[in-house]
């Protein structure tokens with residue numbers, strides 16, 4: 328089960344992979360990425376990740392290195408070669424390598440990098456968080472590799488002795504975690520901020536909204552003021568890597584009774600069940616063109 332890297336068609340052990348120092352990803356963070364979970368030997372929701380990648384590329388007028396179906400096959404091939412059962416699949420596309428100049432010259436070949444890694448440590452079953460001011464740009468719907476505000480937010484979380492930082496806008500609205508989407512529960516109603524361009528529209532967020540609806544949980548997708556968020560009975564975060572994880576303390580105070588609440592627990596179990604049932608369309612004899620749970 329080797330951890331592998333793919334760089335523009337060349338597959339190597341992860342630690343041997345190299346890109347040019349003139350790559351625009353390195354020079355300008357001029358690129359986009361996706362992170363998908365590898366669970367039980369399956370690439371969870373790869374098709375949705377690739378659709379979001381295409382959207383990010385469109386937002387930055389960044390050409391993809393190959394058509395989406397071919398990109399999907401290339402991802403699945405790398406994953407199959409690595410044979411990793413539980414881990415993380417990373418994909419990055421940059422505008423390519425060229426002498427350093429801000430406006431990219433025409434005709435650059437995009438750089439495609441993919442890696443497969445094993446899960447390095449067990450996933451947390453609950454976490455703690457702080458809120459931080461949102462100092463990011465206005466295109467948060469684009470999964471761009473320019474992540475300095477996220478890095479600083481994560482550093483603030485580490486300094487505060489907690490696991491995650493949650494961005495709050497100047498208008499007092501809760502947006503999202505540094506690398507996850509936020510949900511809260513009040514009186515049995517599930518709340519989450521809208522995907523209105525101020526957050527990344529998480530693939531896991533979408534699945535959790537579908538699972539909540541299937542279970543008859545009332546859902547309110549609407550702007551979420553910080554005071555309401557702080558007064559919630561439950562808070563949880565979602566991401567491909569973390570799945571669904573309850574937040575038991577926020578800004579040094581317990582959330583609810585300080586333990587994972589019932590709605591968070593139901594949705595966490597529902598999401599894990601979804602992953603267990605998930606079948607990639609390429610595994611099925613009769614591909615229908617979209618991934619769906621079996």
Ligand SMILES: Cc1ncc(COP(=O)(O)O)c(C=O)c1O
Pocket residue numbers: 362503504505506507508526527528529530531532565566567568
């Ligand atoms: C800012 C941000 N929001 C939300 C998410 C969750 O997205 P997904 O569920 O697609 O992993 C991520 C994941 O990296 C993220 O970086």
